[in-house]
Amino acid sequence: MSALLKNSAFDPSAIVDAVRSVLPETRPLPLHEPEFIGREWEYVKDCIDTGWVSSVGSYVDRFEALCAEATGTRFGIACVNGTAALHIALVAAGVQRDDEVLVQALTFVASANAVHHAGAVPHFVDSEHETLGLDPDALDAYLGEIAESRDGATYNRRTGRRISAVVPMHVFGHPVRMDRLVEVAERWHLDLVEDAAESLGSTRNGRLMGSCGKLAAVSFNGNKTITTGGGGAVVTDDEALAKRLKHLTTTAKLPHRWAFDHDEVGYNYRLPNLNAALGCAQFEMLPQFLAEKRVLAERYRTALAHLPDAQFFGQPEGCESNYWLNVVMVPDRAAREALLEALNADGIQARPCWTPMHELSFNSDCPQASLTVTEELVDRIVNLPSSPKLGRGI
Structure with missing residues (x-):
């Protein structure tokens, strides 16, 4: 004892x-x-038999479509893991170096790490008893105390830094009060990037999690509801953002039959076709x-x-x-x-x-x-x- x-x-x-x-x-x-217990062996073997095992292949395309469908969004962009997905979502949302990003303190470390990876500063806020996730009412009141709006942006009066985004995480799959959080984000000119790593298939008022913000990140780690072994995705309704995310996650390489030209600093965040094949079977x-x-x-x-x-x-x-x-x-x-x-x-x-x-x-x-x-x-x-x-x- x-x-x-x-x-x-x-x-x-x-x-x-x-x-x-x-x-x-x-x-x-x-x-x-x-x-x-599904078609995992069949799909993975198909990758091996055909030689399509790396970051290009039909299973990647299918997996991205399934990610979008499962989150009620239009576009999915496969990534190597959930942390990479959240990082690139913040970058695509416009988070800049030395910005502050509002993150609940009750979350897995990836939520905060992704903010650090973007060169920004996590700003920790409280959760609520009802959902375990970010408390929109407490956040609104807190911003009223420490923040001010100038020229369509919000700044922390105490640090002088811009507060550019808010990242709610649906703890253990239980949805945050997203309708209210959307109101708060709009009022304070914040981009809303969902950390939907744990909430695949969860709904609030009939709406799938991952579909409530500008972008969302999903995880398919080995311990998630379904898995690709290690993998993630960004989902969004914004076609222009989806194209930019695909570009950034594939080393910002310009399309060409043989030349290797890149137009900005990109990221090798591509999900291999092998992992995507596993994920397609898991989605079934x-x-x-x-x-x-x-x-x-x-x-x-x-x-x-x-x-x-x-x-x-x-x-x-x-x-x-x-x-x-x-x-x-x-x-x-x-x-x-x-x-x-x-x-x-x-x-x-x-x-x-x-x-x-x-x-x-x-x-x-x-x-x-x-x-x-x-x-x-x-x-x-x-x-x-x-x-x-x-x-x-x-």
Whole structure:
């Protein structure tokens, strides 16, 4: 028994028993593992048989179209990973060196890293209890305190820097209040770039996440709902932006049958055809995986409903979340650590939320709003195993 548990009235055993009742007996049980039960072998073998294994091929084109369809947008641009996708989306949106970009502190490090990669400065803002994501009302009030509009742009009165964009991230697949955030972004002249890395298939009021901002970035890492092994995409409705993104991600090479001419500094962010082939097969399984993840979430909710020290985090009102990772909320950090220890000791992989961005050493000089909700949520969140096949009882 840990020192934390000895010093707390919290007993994790009832929660562990409830979680066990939902899951198969197989141990160890990963947090979220990929599953290849469709046409993956067929499509990847086709790449190998035909020799189209690199960054050009029919599967890349098909994968980009599927990305657009799955996010309710017109255009998809495949990238080597989700961080690269978010970086290039910020560049294409017009984020300049030394701009500030508003990012929620409760997010994976890629959200902040992409801002750094663009030469800009992350400016950390708070989340809300309802969604775990960026709080539009708190943001609006905060900008009213520290910002001013001049000549169609917004500036931080404290630092003098332009605030050019806002990056909401849909935490664990639960949609941010995007309608309200769009209003705030328009009022403050901010480009809205969605970090939809975790929210493929999630909707708010019937609208797919990834379709609400100027651009959005999606991830297909090995632990996402569907995977290309490592990969990402930018999606947008703007045809001109889509063409620019394709140009930038393919080393800014000018079209020619043999010459290698480039008209600006570009990025080699291309997704290989092999990975795209895997992704095309995975997209065919997406409806099944989403349905299975929602079944699993409902089983967790039911199993945990009677426990006073456990609150299953369900989808926000008006949303259909993909439940990328399921969340149980416990009373405090001591309870969180006790539950993590008990679950992992039983072979059930569980994890806490990420270290908040403002607590990372390389972000120590970045501006920040009051982050009281973020700090409370981080102390209470425990992620539970969430692989789609668990919804089938496998």
